Every structure is written in structure tokens, then in C-alpha cells.
Amino acid sequence: MRASRPKVAIAAIAVAALAVAGCAESDRESGSGDSKKDTLVFGVAGDPKVLDPSFASDGESLRVARQVFETLVRPEEGGTKVTPGLAESWTPDAAGTTWTFKLRSGVKFHDGTDFNAEAVCANFDRWYNAKGLMQSPDVTAYWQDVMGGFAKNEDPELGPSLFKSCTAKDATTVDLAFTRVSSKIPAALMLPSFSIQSPKAMEQYDASNVTGTAEDIKYPAYAMEHPTGTGPFKFKAWDIANKTLTIERNDDYHGDKAKLKTIIFKTISDENARKQALRSGDIQGYDLVGPADVEPLKKEGFNVLTRPAFNILYLAINQKGNPKLADLKVRQAIAHALNRQALVDSKLPPGAKVAMNFFPDTVEGWNGDVTKYDYDPAKAKALLAEAGASNLTLRFHYPTEVTRPYMPNPKDIFELLSADLKAVGINVQAIPLKWSPDYLNATTSGNKHDLHFLGWTGDYGDAYNFIGTFFDRQKDEWGFNNPALFTQFKDADTTADVAARTEKYKALNKTIMDFLPGVPISHSPPAIVFGKDVTGVKASPLTDERYSSAEFK
Amino acid sequence: MFRFIVRRLLQLIPTLLGLSVLLFIWLRRLPGGPETAILGERGTPETRAAIRRNLGLDEPILVQYARFLRRMIRLDLGTSTGTKRAVTTEFVERFPGTVELTVMALVLAVGIGIPLGYLAARRRGQFLDHASVGGSLIGICIPVFFLAYVLKAIFAENLGWFPSSGRQDPTIGATRVTNFFVLDGIMTREWDAAADALWHLVLPGIALASIPLAIIVRITRASVLEVLNEDFVRTAEAKGLTERTVRRRHVLRNAMLPVATSIGLQAGLLLSGAVLTETVFAFSGIGAFVAESISQRDYPVLMGFIMIIAVVYVLVNLLVDLSYSVIDPRVRVR
Numbered sequence: 001m002r003a004s005r006p007k008v009a010i011a012a013i014a015v016a017a018l019a020v021a022g023c024a025e026s027d028r029e030s031g032s033g034d035s036k037k038d039t040l041v042f043g044v045a046g047d048p049k050v051l052d053p054s055f056a057s058d059g060e061s062l063r064v065a066r067q068v069f070e071t072l073v074r075p076e077e078g079g080t081k082v083t084p085g086l087a088e089s090w091t092p093d094a095a096g097t098t099w100t101f102k103l104r105s106g107v108k109f110h111d112g113t114d115f116n117a118e119a120v121c122a123n124f125d126r127w128y129n130a131k132g133l134m135q136s137p138d139v140t141a142y143w144q145d146v147m148g149g150f151a152k153n154e155d156p157e158l159g160p161s162l163f164k165s166c167t168a169k170d171a172t173t174v175d176l177a178f179t180r181v182s183s184k185i186p187a188a189l190m191l192p193s194f195s196i197q198s199p200k201a202m203e204q205y206d207a208s209n210v211t212g213t214a215e216d217i218k219y220p221a222y223a224m225e226h227p228t229g230t231g232p233f234k235f236k237a238w239d240i241a242n243k244t245l246t247i248e249r250n251d252d253y254h255g256d257k258a259k260l261k262t263i264i265f266k267t268i269s270d271e272n273a274r275k276q277a278l279r280s281g282d283i284q285g286y287d288l289v290g291p292a293d294v295e296p297l298k299k300e301g302f303n304v305l306t307r308p309a310f311n312i313l314y315l316a317i318n319q320k321g322n323p324k325l326a327d328l329k330v331r332q333a334i335a336h337a338l339n340r341q342a343l344v345d346s347k348l349p350p351g352a353k354v355a356m357n358f359f360p361d362t363v364e365g366w367n368g369d370v371t372k373y374d375y376d377p378a379k380a381k382a383l384l385a386e387a388g389a390s391n392l393t394l395r396f397h398y399p400t401e402v403t404r405p406y407m408p409n410p411k412d413i414f415e416l417l418s419a420d421l422k423a424v425g426i427n428v429q430a431i432p433l434k435w436s437p438d439y440l441n442a443t444t445s446g447n448k449h450d451l452h453f454l455g456w457t458g459d460y461g462d463a464y465n466f467i468g469t470f471f472d473r474q475k476d477e478w479g480f481n482n483p484a485l486f487t488q489f490k491d492a493d494t495t496a497d498v499a500a501r502t503e504k505y506k507a508l509n510k511t512i513m514d515f516l517p518g519v520p521i522s523h524s525p526p527a528i529v530f531g532k533d534v535t536g537v538k539a540s541p542l543t544d545e546r547y548s549s550a551e552f553k
Numbered sequence: 554m555f556r557f558i559v560r561r562l563l564q565l566i567p568t569l570l571g572l573s574v575l576l577f578i579w580l581r582r583l584p585g586g587p588e589t590a591i592l593g594e595r596g597t598p599e600t601r602a603a604i605r606r607n608l609g610l611d612e613p614i615l616v617q618y619a620r621f622l623r624r625m626i627r628l629d630l631g632t633s634t635g636t637k638r639a640v641t642t643e644f645v646e647r648f649p650g651t652v653e654l655t656v657m658a659l660v661l662a663v664g665i666g667i668p669l670g671y672l673a674a675r676r677r678g679q680f681l682d683h684a685s686v687g688g689s690l691i692g693i694c695i696p697v698f699f700l701a702y703v704l705k706a707i708f709a710e711n712l713g714w715f716p717s718s719g720r721q722d723p724t725i726g727a728t729r730v731t732n733f734f735v736l737d738g739i740m741t742r743e744w745d746a747a748a749d750a751l752w753h754l755v756l757p758g759i760a761l762a763s764i765p766l767a768i769i770v771r772i773t774r775a776s777v778l779e780v781l782n783e784d785f786v787r788t789a790e791a792k793g794l795t796e797r798t799v800r801r802r803h804v805l806r807n808a809m810l811p812v813a814t815s816i817g818l819q820a821g822l823l824l825s826g827a828v829l830t831e832t833v834f835a836f837s838g839i840g841a842f843v844a845e846s847i848s849q850r851d852y853p854v855l856m857g858f859i860m861i862i863a864v865v866y867v868l869v870n871l872l873v874d875l876s877y878s879v880i881d882p883r884v885r886v887r
Contacts, residue, residue, distance in 0.1 A: 017739050024730040026741040039724050049637070138637070214607060217637060240646050241732040243837040244723040264723045268835040269845060273718055277835070280709045280717040404594075436848045437585020440594065454594050 037552050038261040040534065043274040043286030047243060047267050051235065052207060052223035053195040054127060057141040059543065062192045063287075064265065067247055067547050068110075069195030069229030072101055072120070073186050077546060078538035082187055086115065086196055086230065087174075096181040097164075103172040107254045109198035110234045117168035122199040124166040124176065126208060133210040133217060142193035146184055190542075201228035232258045232548035243267035258548035259536065271403065278302065284531035285550075287543075291349040291408030294527050303530040305539035306351050309360050309523035311406040312466065313455040315417065316443070316518040320479030321450035324389045331516045333383035334451075335373035337424040340521055342375075343416050347409060348524050355520035357509045359466035362541065363458065364498075365505025370513035380424040393427040397443050397452035402435035405526040406455035413453065445476045453521070463505040464493055471512060478517045485511060561871050569863055573625070576859055577618055580852050586610060587634040590849040608634055621856065630857035635849040640857045644839055649732040650720055651838035653750070654831070655823045657758035659816070662765040667812065670773025671805065674781065685770055692767030697826045701760035701833040708756060718835035721750045757834045761826050765819045772815050776808040783807070809880050817873030824862050 046060045053065035074085035087101040107115040127143050129151045135158070137144055149158040162184070164177040178185060188194070202208070205222035212218035222228075227235045232255065233247040245265045249258040266283055268274045274286040275293055279300075289297065289304065298304045317334060319326040340354045357366055384390050398414035407413055411432075418428040431449075433439040443452040454477070458465055464472075472489040474481045488511060492504035528539055536549040588604035605611050609620065624631055630640035673685040709717035721727060721734050727746035730737045735754075738747025780786060781804060789799045827840035835841070839858065846854040 020736070020740050022740070022742050024728070024737070024740040026743050027728045028726055028743065041723060047636075239723070239729065241649065241729060241837065242719065242721050242723060242734070243835075244719075246723065246726075262724075266719065266723055267837070268718050269841070270832060270835060273833065273835045276705060276710050277718040280713055282716050282718050282722075434848070436593070437589035437850055440589045441585040456594060 041264045041283045043268045043283040051227040053192045065192040067233040068231045098177045113200045116171045117174040120174045121166040146188040198228040259551035287528045289527040294349040301532045306525045307539045308541040309525040311457040313406040313521045318479040320447040329383045329387040333380040335519045336376045337380040339375040351525040360523040365463035367506040367509040394450040397431045399435040399439040587850045631853035635851045647839045657754040658761035661762040666766045666769030670770040673774045674777035689767035689770045692763045698829040757830045761830045776811045780808045817870040820869040
């Protein structure tokens, strides 16, 4: 009686399994039994790129950095106000160029070394004296954004450094000197990029040894495996194969200790897949909630938190497309034809607002006293008739397969807007295109487009970051040339005095809304969601959520 | 035998060259480039030009192709424009997941497909026959993407029987050895980790198996029907051999040749199916990575992926040809 082949196969597999079993060490800690209730698995849209916050500029790297590291000053929980971090107080000298920071005492890094003034200076000196690839804009984006340059600039394009020197006066007093007065200080020091890291760990793991080439940057062991800070969580493991990053409670934390033992960030790039993972219990929260999902998730009992809106959706009008669009009356007609309030009420998440300027009112320089274009189809028709454009046909591009924080459902938005335009006698030729890169390409270059919509999410609260990006020079997206406007931008940008600059941005907003290069449509608040039994986290307009406050009910 | 293998491997070179030329031209003819995808709505003409320069995309296409070839010879696939890491590193990290998934799908397709096809042929015209033929037609017609989505909605979201995403529950805290999670679990005797990894493979495995399963059922059925009508089967039955012996020694063995061929041809299909399946199940393999790379216009990743598919395809079919001589001694490779 011969054993049949399937039986032989199964036996062979079993033997093989037994042969390899136990041929590798398990590195589990014993007693890691039922840890479900002190572990939060949180879904994120992408992998972090690097764990050394000095090199990080992507949201997912910063999310991890904000839990593991601390900065001298930090935003208040759920707000934007500057509050004490590792420094208890800070005062400028009479000239306003040297700031004295009084540091917290008794704080330790995760490797057991002391946090003190010398550690602060070791960090600032490391950034300021960066060499080689550490000066690449891909590596130290935020330092260059805030401070401009380095001790020795290797690229002539880099400007002079705003930072001058760091002096440790005693263990808990540190002086930061700057080359000029700047409104950025101390607020910019809240950025995770200015996290204070353990000098010992940085030395031990070669933190400044960035190698490779500009297009193929290789980070040292410190930045991939050993980030060491003072925060409420310690870095535990980054499982690249399973796309998860684990941090665990720092029991020696100087402030309120984290309520949960472990937080796991799990990468699920597809928005829908994140939602399903939340529903099926794989994860207990996720970020970048699709605006269309906000209400359904609330109804199901999930804790949806809304961050204050920091974005803009606009309808762009290309004056190089159809020649009629260069006529201001036609642009005004388009603005009056659109029922923006109806769009906000029916298609955008709760808390969304109709836009009056090309940036939200949370940014300095916003102006409520600009020309407003109310929904008025009759006026729109009259304006079109005056301009001799009663039988206008416009190519209207809209994107498919995408949701952005400022536009949850482009197709629905397109249908509402094009119905409004048709109602006043404008013929609309619909041109749907795939968002990346087809749509972006078609709408931002050449002149084959007449109308399209696009938007922007702010990097930080700065007017130029919005309107300067759109209108400070001639661009294919808008197709107009308005030297007076471009000069006005230059003037505002180079004004040092904050109050005067704010006034200039207000004036700019007025100019823009009179010239009407496009129609600002709406601001939508982005959302973050947690499981039904997860509480404690406050939404932050700067995406500075603190997972140490999270707990299970 | 040895010369046969060498000759087949040498054939890879012109195949890869031709493929890479076509792909190189096609990718660069697509509208938009990696710079548009990287910058999103934040692109100015200057920043886009700077990125193109950085990636060497401003040079003549021949120069770019020559650079690509020089790298290929050193087995270097370049750097992903999206993640800024070496393409080979990205693939090596993600490769185990895709292998686990395709093996799971193949095991399901072969393990269910061959017996089902055989039974359908033996009971020709009966209910089981109609059901499996009809079912396989549905299996071929339903897009993998849709099936994956439906499976996930029913069994993960609503019933909660299976996980909806990933390769393993991260709270298990499994030890990593080879990054083949099932194997790692066995090697370290973390049986729960191995079981959990297997559990994560079930739904995506079924989705990915649907098309190959349908094809294997149909080919097995047709092939068995043909063999059943052969004289030697009637002879074997007339000799009074048991049905089991006839089935195994005579029918199945002879019917397996076309089935083996079709399995080889489906290797490419499985890899392209993995792109969709992995995307739906947020399964960190090569497929999901490539899906992202398409919209990112990540040229190096896409070139590398197609090159690897081509190599896998040729190797699998070489193995299939070699297996003929095992299945059917009359076939001898030279």
C-alpha cells in the first residue's frame, strides 16, 4: 500500500515546517498578552520618510516626531498660540535679536542623558554648521525656510542665515542670537524640525552623516532606527515590511504621562481602505478623512474631530483660453452665476464656508471688505449681454479619481457649477481628466483650458503662501499679465513691519477681488477620526495632535 | 538539458532590450511626468524644471536610455522618484508579501481547480459540470478589483471574520527574520503570528485566485474529457483496474500537460492581478507599490517592475517546460 501523493506532499511540508521551526530566535517580550486596550492602532496615508525631525518635511514623519520629540516652545493643545515646551519662559533683549530661554530642569532624554542648555546648543550648532548633503533643500527644508542659510553656504543661491549663535549660560539658561529682528521668532521654533535631540545618541549613531547623491539621499542609522528625544513616547520599532511604526510610553516623562502604553501607526494609502479598516476594527482611528465620509462616520458613532479650515477651493478662469474671458464683465458674470452657498450646503462637510478672499480668515491679511459677488443669475445674464458674450462656449476641465481636503467630490462640484453656468446661457464643454498628472498638467500649462477648479492647503499661516503662490507673476493657469499687481506683491513681501505688511495684504485682497482672475469658492475643514471608544485627543489646526492624551473609555 | 536552459536564459536579453525600448518611449509619451505628480497643485514652472533637471529628464531620450542600460547591466534599477529610495531596496522589502500572496492564490487555484475540473469532466452534463463551467465563466468575467472589493465589504467590514487590510496584526509584535511572515512565524515558533499572517492572506488570495482558478477548471475539464476518450483509458478500465488507479496513473497524468502550460502563462496574470488586489487590501507588496507608481509617473519603478515581470515570466515558463518531462516521459527537452 503506497501512500498517495497528496499525503506524501503534506507529510513533506509538515517535516519541512518542523525543520525550520525554532531556527530563529523570537525576540518577543514575555507577558505581552492581551494588550489590545492599551494599544491604539492609527491609520495613516503614507510611510514616514525619515525619523530625524531635522530632515523631515512630510506630514507622516512630522506626526511621529511630534510624539517622540519636544521643542523649546510648542503650540497650545488644539490651537496656534505659543506656549512653553522644553523652555519655561523666553525674553528678547532690547534690540530684539537675542532671545534668552529659561529651560525646564530635571528632564531626561530617552537614553537617560540629561537635557540641558548644552544639549540645546549642540542641536542648533549641528543645524547651523550643516555641510554637504545636509544643505540640500530636500534634507533641511524647514531650516532653510525659516533660517535661510548656514554657517558656510555651499550653494550661492542660499541666503545669509537668520540664526547667528547659541550660548549656554548655565544648565538651564540658553541665549539664541539672530542676525536681525524677525517676526518668525519664537513662533517658528514650534516646528517639529527644531526638536531637541539627544547629543549622545546623535553622536553614537552618526546622525549628521547623510550620504548618497542629491537624487538618492541615504540617511544614517540615527535617522532610521534610533531617534532619541524627550517626548511622552519613545520610538520602539519601524516594521517596513508590514508598514507599521510603533512608539511606546516613556515612563520617565517630565509632564503628564501618556495614557496608552503603545501607539502603532499603520500605513493604508487608500482613503476608502482606511475607512473600511476602521469599521472592521483593524484600526482605532485614522487621518485624512474624506469630507464625504464625515457625516456617515459620525452617524455610526465614531469620534470625528474637525480641524479649523486652512485651505481654499477656487474656480480658475484662464484669460488666454477663450479671448472673451479677458473681459472683466464676463468674469464678473461667471462669479454672479455661481451659487456658492448652495454648493457649500449640499456638497461640503459641516463647518465649510463660502470664500470671500483667496485664503481663509485664520490667516493675517484676510479682508472682509472686498467686492462680493452674490448669486444673481439675472445680473450675470445682463453682464454677458453687455460684453457681447451671450452665446459663450467654455471648455471646463474637472479632475477624476481624486479627493483633496478642499474638494471632496470634484465631479459633484463640477455638475453644480456647470448647471449654474448653463442657467445663465453659457455652454459648457465638460473635459474630465485623471488628476495626476493629466489634469494638473492640462490646467497649469498651455492655453487649452478656459475654466477649471483647484485649491491649496496652507503650509503655515502666511498670506503670501496662498495668494503669492497664485498671482505674484504671469502663470499659464490664469493666463493674465498684470504688472501693477505683480509689483504690489513684491512690495508686500519685502515689508518688514508686521502690521504694515498685514495692511498691504488686505489691500492686495481687495485688488484681487476687483480684478477677479478667478472665483474663490470655499474653505473646508479637514477631519481626523477616532474609534467609538477612543477619547482625549484634540484636533489641531497645525495637525499637532497629541496621541499621549488618547485613551479608551 | 543544460544547453536548453542556457539557450532559454540567453533569449531573455533581446526580450528585455525590446521591452525596455518600447516602455521607455511609451512612458515618456504619457502626458505629465514625475515632477507634476511630486508637486501636485504646488508646481510652478521653475520648481518643475528644477525637478526634471534633478532627475535627468531634461536630457535627450537616447542619453537617458543609455544611462538606464548602464545601470541595468549592474543590476541597479535606479532610485524611485516618489520615495527617493533605491528601486531594488523597495522591491526587496515588498517582494516577500507579493510572493506569499501569489503562492496562496496558486495553491487555491490549483488545489480547487484541478479536482473540480476533473469532477466536472467525469460528470459531464450533470449539475456539478454546469455549475463549475458557469462559475468559471463568472470568475473570468468579474474584474479582480471588484471581487476584492466585494469580498472585503462582506467578510471584513460587515461580518468581521477577516482583517480588511495589511499583512499581519501589528499588535502581535511578531519577530522578523526573512519578511516572509508565515515562514517567520514558523521559524520563530510564534505560531499565532504565522496563523495571523495566513489569515490575512485568505481574502486577497481568493480574489487573486479567481481568474486562474476559472481557467484551470476549464482547461482541466477539457483536457480530461479528451483523455477519457483515449483508447488506453478504455484498456485500463477493461483490465479491471480500480477507478482510483485509472484516474491517477492514466487520466490525470496525461491531462496535466495543457494545465501545466496554462499555469505558466498565468504567472504574469497573477502579478498584474496582485497590483489591484494589494491596492484594495492595503497589502504591502510590490503590486500596491506599482499601482501608486503609475499615477506618480515613477519611471524607474515602472521600468523595474516590467523588467522583473518579464524575467519571472520567462523563468516560470522555463520551469513549466522542464516539468513536462516529469509529467510525460515522452516529452524530452533538448
